[in-house]
Amino acid sequence: MILDLDKFLRKEWPFWDEMEALLRLEENQPDRRPSLEEARRFHYLYQRVSSDLVKLQTFAGETETVAFLERIVARAYRSLHSENREKLPFRPWGWLTRTFPATFRRHGLAFALSMGTFWLGAGFGAAALGLNYELKGDFIPPQFSHLNEKPSKRVAREEERGFDAFEGRNTFSAQLMTHNTKVTIMTMVTGFLWGIFTVILLFYNGIIIGVVMFDYITDGQGVFLTAWLLPHGSFELPAIFIGGQAGLVVARTMFGWGTNIRLHQRFALIRSDLLTLIGGAALLLIWAGVVESFLSQYHSPAFYPWKIGLGAVQLVALILYLSFCGRRPRRSPATLV
Amino acid sequence: MLGATTSLEVQTPEGVSFRLPIASPFSRCLAMAIDFAVILALTVLLFQILSILGNMLTHIPVIGRVVSDLSSGLLIILQFLIGIGYGIACEWLLRGQTVGKRMMKLRVIDERGLTLRFSQVAIRNLFRLLDILPSTFYLLGGISCFLTKRCQRLGDIAAGTLVVREVPRFVRPRSRASPRVDPTASRDILTWRPVSVKTPVRQKPGSPSTP
Numbered sequence: 001m002i003l004d005l006d007k008f009l010r011k012e013w014p015f016w017d018e019m020e021a022l023l024r025l026e027e028n029q030p031d032r033r034p035s036l037e038e039a040r041r042f043h044y045l046y047q048r049v050s051s052d053l054v055k056l057q058t059f060a061g062e063t064e065t066v067a068f069l070e071r072i073v074a075r076a077y078r079s080l081h082s083e084n085r086e087k088l089p090f091r092p093w094g095w096l097t098r099t100f101p102a103t104f105r106r107h108g109l110a111f112a113l114s115m116g117t118f119w120l121g122a123g124f125g126a127a128a129l130g131l132n133y134e135l136k137g138d139f140i141p142p143q144f145s146h147l148n149e150k151p152s153k154r155v156a157r158e159e160e161r162g163f164d165a166f167e168g169r170n171t172f173s174a175q176l177m178t179h180n181t182k183v184t185i186m187t188m189v190t191g192f193l194w195g196i197f198t199v200i201l202l203f204y205n206g207i208i209i210g211v212v213m214f215d216y217i218t219d220g221q222g223v224f225l226t227a228w229l230l231p232h233g234s235f236e237l238p239a240i241f242i243g244g245q246a247g248l249v250v251a252r253t254m255f256g257w258g259t260n261i262r263l264h265q266r267f268a269l270i271r272s273d274l275l276t277l278i279g280g281a282a283l284l285l286i287w288a289g290v291v292e293s294f295l296s297q298y299h300s301p302a303f304y305p306w307k308i309g310l311g312a313v314q315l316v317a318l319i320l321y322l323s324f325c326g327r328r329p330r331r332s333p334a335t336l337v
Numbered sequence: 338m339l340g341a342t343t344s345l346e347v348q349t350p351e352g353v354s355f356r357l358p359i360a361s362p363f364s365r366c367l368a369m370a371i372d373f374a375v376i377l378a379l380t381v382l383l384f385q386i387l388s389i390l391g392n393m394l395t396h397i398p399v400i401g402r403v404v405s406d407l408s409s410g411l412l413i414i415l416q417f418l419i420g421i422g423y424g425i426a427c428e429w430l431l432r433g434q435t436v437g438k439r440m441m442k443l444r445v446i447d448e449r450g451l452t453l454r455f456s457q458v459a460i461r462n463l464f465r466l467l468d469i470l471p472s473t474f475y476l477l478g479g480i481s482c483f484l485t486k487r488c489q490r491l492g493d494i495a496a497g498t499l500v501v502r503e504v505p506r507f508v509r510p511r512s513r514a515s516p517r518v519d520p521t522a523s524r525d526i527l528t529w530r531p532v533s534v535k536t537p538v539r540q541k542p543g544s545p546s547t548p
């Protein structure tokens with residue numbers, strides 16, 4: 001193409017400046033709705049600048065100008081072709097009552113697998129302890145060393161001890177919330193390694209619970225155990241299962257079974273679901289942290305029925321919420337057009 | 338492998354293609370170091386504020402204990418939120434940049450050249466927990482950066498993003514600025530006056546010349 005470069009640049013530069021000014025305006029005020037005339041002008045300028053870029057790309061010496069134009073075209077392209085669905089305001093109530101439970105149900109099989117892996121680990125832990133009690137110390141991690149002592153001894157000590165509401169309860173609660181949320185996120189992201197570590201994490205956590213449950217029940221401390229674990233466990237364990245569910249969804253995406261689309265497209269399909277699941281799990285863990293710190297550690301036998309009752313109510317409410325909340329009523333065939 | 342692709346080429350539906358230069362792992366490391374320093378500074382600042390607040394109220398019998406406990410609990414939560422939320426908040430509010438990326442002139446973009454969505458920003462930052470493994474050495478993320486064509490860490494692959502270098506704003510060479518162009522006309526975007534470029538009037542051969 002024969003082009004008088006100086007003349008071309010002199011003629012086109014005002015359009016490039018105008019396009020840049022428009023882009024700056026749009027980027028600084030993303031919520032602004034342009035008028036029809038403005039949108040038309042934007043589109044015209046985009047086409048014009050794109051056409052200029054194509055013309056200049058043939059000139060080897062104009063690298064700086066080409067880079068400058070590419071930058072403008074890239075910004076304009078982003079502005080014109082991006083979906084703006086997420087510009088809609090986030091509605092917490094709608095998310096809580098529809099999005100989260102519906103997303104949970106959509107990946108119900110992954111949840112069942114996650115829960116199954118955990119309880120399989122629990123069964124394994126209980127069976128191992130039943131066969132050889134000496135293994136208890138090997139299964140309990142160092143941070144839970146207080147669980148190594150004989151349950152009846154601990155129960156007697158805990159039931160005698162008073163409850164000090166100001167004794168580091170907030171700190172303990174915060175530690176629980178952040179640690180459990182981190183573990184849940186970890187369970188999700190390790191799904192990227194084809195789910196191997198998600199399964200291992202779930203199984204290992206299951207072993208610890210299985211060992212503790214077997215230990216306390218065989219020592220005749222079943223009521224203490226239920227009153228201790230159920231109030232917060234009714235939210236904490238489902239949250240960990242949901243983390244595992246998200247991890248298994250990631251793992252399935254990595255394998256790509258039953259689809260012929262590419263990895264990045266598969267991830268694009270599940271991204272918002274992953275966020276919803278992890279957000280829901282985090283909410284459950286916040287409540288579980290508060291309950292574990294302020295209620296679960298209060299070991300007065302007089303309160304056991306209340307604690308067990310609360311835990312049971314929470315568990316039933318959570319099951320009902322996740323199973324039925326946000327279900328759309330099925331239309332009868334007569335109403336279908 | 339690294340170096341196989343140094344730029345992202347996007348082909349628009351209009352048939353135009355443009356390139357965006359992909360950031361090198363080294364500049365990304367520097368940006369990350371700056372971000373780490375910012376996070377550390379924020380945490381220390383919060384710790385100081387909460388300590389001062391706690392010390393002011395410790396002499397009051399019951400409130401002192403509650404405030405001391407509450408402030409240490411709050412610090413743990415804020416530390417966690419800053420660690421997880423810093424990248425998410427910055428990249429969402431600054432359109433793909435954190436303080437470190439801004440200083441190193443880097444930007445996170447969608448791998449198709451489109452606008453970043455919140456889910457992408459959040460996922461890429463949550464997956465950082467995987468990228469930093471083992472411990473906090475960033476080994477998995479680093480290996481992934483070196484092995485992938487577009488220098489993507491695992492979080493980038495999951496989020497469908499990549500980090501590009503910002504092209505510096507090109508200053509128009511003075512010699513090419515035409516005095517005949519009215520610079521205000523093209524910028525008047527609010528009134529939508531058409532761009533006026535005063536082109537010289539072509540004279541027919543033989544016609545009298547104008548002064």
